[in-house]
Amino acid sequence: MIEIQNLTYSYDRADDKVGGLALNGINLTVNDGEFVAVLGRNGSGKSTLAKHINAILLPMGGYVYVDGMDTLDESKTWDIRQSAAMVFQNPDNQIVATIVEEDVAFAAENLGVPPDEIRRRVDYALGAVGMTKFRKEAPHLLSGGQKQRIAIAGVIAMKPKTIVFDEPTAMLDPSGRKEVMKTITELNRKYGITIIMITHNMDEAVCADRVVVVDKGRIIIDDKPRNVFSDVDKMRRIGLDVPQATQIAFELKKAGLDIKCDILDEQECVEEIIKLCR
Amino acid sequence: MLKDITLGQYFPIESPVHSMDPRIKIIITLVFIIAIFFIKSLWGFVAVALYVIFAVKLSRVSFKLVLKGIRPILFLIIFTALINLFMTNGEIVNIGGVPLKAGFLKITKEGFYSATVMSLRLVFLVMGTSILTLTTSPILLTDGVEKLLSPFSKIGLPAHELAMMMTIALRFIPTLLEETDKIMKAQMARGADFESGNIINRAKALIPILVPLFISSFRRADELAVAMECRCYRGGKGRTRLNELKIGTRDWIACLSMLTFMAVIVLINMYL
Ligand SMILES: Nc1ncnc2c1ncn2[C@@H]1O[C@H](COP(=O)(O)OP(=O)(O)OP(=O)(O)O)[C@@H](O)[C@H]1O
Ligand SMILES: [Mg+2]
Numbered sequence: 001m002i003e004i005q006n007l008t009y010s011y012d013r014a015d016d017k018v019g020g021l022a023l024n025g026i027n028l029t030v031n032d033g034e035f036v037a038v039l040g041r042n043g044s045g046k047s048t049l050a051k052h053i054n055a056i057l058l059p060m061g062g063y064v065y066v067d068g069m070d071t072l073d074e075s076k077t078w079d080i081r082q083s084a085a086m087v088f089q090n091p092d093n094q095i096v097a098t099i100v101e102e103d104v105a106f107a108a109e110n111l112g113v114p115p116d117e118i119r120r121r122v123d124y125a126l127g128a129v130g131m132t133k134f135r136k137e138a139p140h141l142l143s144g145g146q147k148q149r150i151a152i153a154g155v156i157a158m159k160p161k162t163i164v165f166d167e168p169t170a171m172l173d174p175s176g177r178k179e180v181m182k183t184i185t186e187l188n189r190k191y192g193i194t195i196i197m198i199t200h201n202m203d204e205a206v207c208a209d210r211v212v213v214v215d216k217g218r219i220i221i222d223d224k225p226r227n228v229f230s231d232v233d234k235m236r237r238i239g240l241d242v243p244q245a246t247q248i249a250f251e252l253k254k255a256g257l258d259i260k261c262d263i264l265d266e267q268e269c270v271e272e273i274i275k276l277c278r
Numbered sequence: 279m280l281k282d283i284t285l286g287q288y289f290p291i292e293s294p295v296h297s298m299d300p301r302i303k304i305i306i307t308l309v310f311i312i313a314i315f316f317i318k319s320l321w322g323f324v325a326v327a328l329y330v331i332f333a334v335k336l337s338r339v340s341f342k343l344v345l346k347g348i349r350p351i352l353f354l355i356i357f358t359a360l361i362n363l364f365m366t367n368g369e370i371v372n373i374g375g376v377p378l379k380a381g382f383l384k385i386t387k388e389g390f391y392s393a394t395v396m397s398l399r400l401v402f403l404v405m406g407t408s409i410l411t412l413t414t415s416p417i418l419l420t421d422g423v424e425k426l427l428s429p430f431s432k433i434g435l436p437a438h439e440l441a442m443m444m445t446i447a448l449r450f451i452p453t454l455l456e457e458t459d460k461i462m463k464a465q466m467a468r469g470a471d472f473e474s475g476n477i478i479n480r481a482k483a484l485i486p487i488l489v490p491l492f493i494s495s496f497r498r499a500d501e502l503a504v505a506m507e508c509r510c511y512r513g514g515k516g517r518t519r520l521n522e523l524k525i526g527t528r529d530w531i532a533c534l535s536m537l538t539f540m541a542v543i544v545l546i547n548m549y550l
Contacts, residue, residue, distance in 0.1 A: 054508055078510050086508045093501035096509075098417055098449050105520035107509035112516045119520060140452040154509060 002030040002053055002084065002162060002196070006062035008217075009048055022048040024217035026062070032161065035188045035195045037208035037225070041239045045217040046198045050164045053196065054084045067161065082111065084162040085155035089170045091147035100142075100150055101126070101135040107158045118157075125156040128191060129183050145176025149183055156187070162194040163187065169201065181207065202229070202243045206264045213238065230262035245269035252276075287347070289412045294528060295337035296413045300422030302529040306536050307410045313543055314402050321550045323398045325542050330405050332535075337413050347408040348401060355400045362393035418523075420444045424514075425523060438514025450498070457494060461487050 007026040022045045030036050040046045051057040052064050055071040066084045069076040085107075088094055097103035104125050108118045126132045129149040139147055148168060155163060165184065169177040185207050187193045197208065205211055211228045213221035215238055221228055229235065229242045232250040242250070249263040249272060259276060263269050290296075295303075314326055334344055348355070366389030370377045378385040411419070424441035431437045462472065465486050472483050 056504060056507065078512070081508055081510050086505075088501065088505055090501060092453055093498045094505040096449060096502070096506060097445060099415075102417060102520060106506075106511070109517050109519055110510040110512065112518050115518060115520060115522050118518065122520065138452075139449070140456075151505075158510065 001032055001065075001067060002028070002194070003065040004028040004049075004052070004062070005065075007049075007052060007059050007064060008061035009052065009057060010060060011048075021217050023052075026214075026217070026219055028212065028219060028222070030162070030194060030196060032194055033188070033192050034210060035185070035208045036197070036210045036212055037205035038196060038198045038212050038214060039200075039202075039205055039240055040214035044214045046214050047166055048217075049214065050086065050166050050196070050198055053162070053164050054081045054086050056086075078111075082158045083160055084164060085158055085160035086164045086166065087148075087151055087155055087168055089167045091144065091151045091171070094151045094154070095139045095147065098138055100131070100137050100139055103139060103150060104135075104153045104157050107154055111158065121157045121159070122153075125153040128156050128187065129153045143176060144172045145179040148172065148176070148180050152180075152183060152187075156193075160193065162196065165195065165197040165199075167198050167200065169199070169204065177201070177204075202241050202246075203265075206243050213240070226262045226264060229264060232261065287343075287408070287411050288415050289339050289343060290415070291338055293336065293338040293413065295333065295409070297528065298413075298532055299523055299525045299529045300414050300418040301426055301523060302525060302532055303410055303414055304419075304422050304426060306532060307406055309536060309540070310406045311403055313540060314399050314406075316547065317399075317543060318395070319546060319550050320394070322543055322546045323395075323402070325539070325546060326398075326402050329535075329539050330402060330409070333409050334405075337409060339409070339412050343412060344405050344408045347404045351400065351404060355397050358400065359393040359397045362396050363389045365389070366392055416448050417445065420448075421519070421523060438517075442514075446502070453498075454491070454495065458487060458491055461490050 004026050007023055008021055009023040010021045012020045026049060038046050038049070048057065052059060052071065053066065055064075055066075055077050058072055064071045066080045069080050069083070071077075071080055095103050096106050101122050104122045105118050108121050113121065122135075123132070126135055129152050131146065131149050131153060134142065134146065134150075139150060142150065152163070152168075168184065169180050172180060181204055184195060184197065188195045195208075197204070199205055206225050206229070208225060211221065211223060211225045212219055213228070220238070221234075229246045232242050232246065235242050241247075243264055245263050245266050245268060246261070248269055249259050249261050252259050252273075253261055257276060259272050263272060310329075317323060317326065334341060363385060364383045366386050368386035368388030370379055371385050371387060371390070372378070414422070420441045423444070424437050427435060427437035427440070462470075466472070470483060470486060472480065475483070
């Protein structure tokens with residue numbers, strides 16, 4: 001479980017004015033097994049928030065608890081990083097070794113896990129992301145989506161309870177996006193891993209159980225995707241998009257048609273439009 | 279494509295030599311290199327040649343591949359041979375009563391001999407190291423170097439850090455090459471010219487490639503450092519490995535073969 005209480009942070013230590021705060025009083029609790037999407041404009045503080053969850057950044061005000069461990073407690077730093085892992089945007093800059101399975105083993109090696117247990121974890125992690133076939137390949141020969149799955153396997157080998165993703169699909173093509181999103185949802189549904197995923201892609205945010213919107217270092221919305229996206233005007237005011245299907249329904253309604261607005265995916269949209277035609 | 283470059287010259291097949299412990303291979307190669315510098319007689323080189331042929335056969339790598347390593351230093355070998363051939367003092371060779379001597383250049387018996395010995399030494403030196411790099415993956419090579427240097431970490435030699443740097447360098451060379459290619463194409467699309475002009479102009483043309491490359495490397499390094507910290511990296515202390523190095527029967531047999539080889543060399547040096 002992740003508990004964030006009244007968290008503030010500023011990159012600019014010298015000036016503690018409210019204007020210079022990257023995070024300004026964040027309160028957020030993420031329960032075990034949840035899938036939370038974090039949205040927000042560029043520079044709203046999403047990445048800063050994510051880096052607090054595994055003690056890469058430490059709170060200047062307030063507290064962050066990961067499974068009850070305070071991130072300010074230095075003796076717990078490594079336990080926290082093991083419990084709440086993180087995957088970044090660019091897979092190229094996260095892969096350390098020249099062979100896939102060596103890279104997946106990296107985290108477990110750092111934790112001092114015995115070799116036969118590392119072997120078991122590597123097999124498990126590669127299986128979980130569906131990359132067992134590629135275990136002996138060189139990472140630089142893989143596609144972007146495959147590389148990102150390797151990066152995910154690399155943190156799964158730590159057996160984390162939570163994985164924080166910072167725009168995991170931003171550098172991928174549509175097919176890479178799809179395979180990474182499938183992997184992430186599967187980790188949540190099948191393996192029970194808590195997911196916190198930062199994204200700019202609204203269709204990906206729809207996969208989550210809960211959507212959190214960050215703006216100017218504060219959380220301004222925290223609700224189910226359906227409730228969040230049905231208020232298209234509000235999202236626009238914040239400067240965010242809504243999923244394409246929601247957008248279509250919204251425009252149709254504005255044009256005077258009797259259609260409901262809380263639509264999230266293509267399927268629902270098609271059904272609603274067919275209903276209209278009857 | 280730049281992407282397909284192979285690093286080092288590792289030739290991935292299965293053989294008794296490939297599956298040896300890299301530490302033993304490195305040590306044997308070092309001993310071998312030192313040994314060939316002690317050999318004086320041509321009989322010694324016969325022994326060396328037999329040993330190398332034996333190792334190559336065992337490694338199932340083709341001779342052509344092993345000999346390929348000689349090409350880049352062929353010039354050096356020829357140059358050394360010529361210097362030795364023409365500049366060594368001693369008994370001047372006569373052909374049909376004509377002494378082979380012109381100014382300060384002369385061909386002597388001793389010169390002929392030392393030219394042969396020097397070239398053979400260089401050739402076998404390259405072949406020996408080629409067998410090592412052809413049969414050992416870069417990862418195992420760095421692992422081996424790390425383990426061999428680790429006793430020196432007590433006196434402050436950063437063995438683990440060196441090995442880590444080597445691994446990361448190997449990992450990022452293809453990525454950076456690809457990036458260089460991308461930047462060059464981007465600059466060429468804006469009219470940059472890398473091919474014409476004198477050497478100074480060409481060097482100048484490289485600046486717009488190197489600057490973005492450097493900046494992006496620093497950004498990559500920064501991101502990689504954070505990603506490594508996120509995966510609990512905290513130096514070599516307390517670290518375990520997926521594939522621990524193990525010395526087995528095969529390695530002891532190899533050591534034995536090396537000792538036999540050394541004994542033969544010593545005997546040849548003493549009696550022939
Ligand atoms: N290393 C840093 N040093 C100084 N300021 C920073 C640093 N990183 C981020 N900031 C600032 O902190 C604020 C929040 O940045 P953050 O990276 O958390 O935004 P973000 O929501 O992740 O944006 P994006 O969608 O572009 O990734 C921004 O104003 C940014 O300029
Ligand atoms: Mg960000």
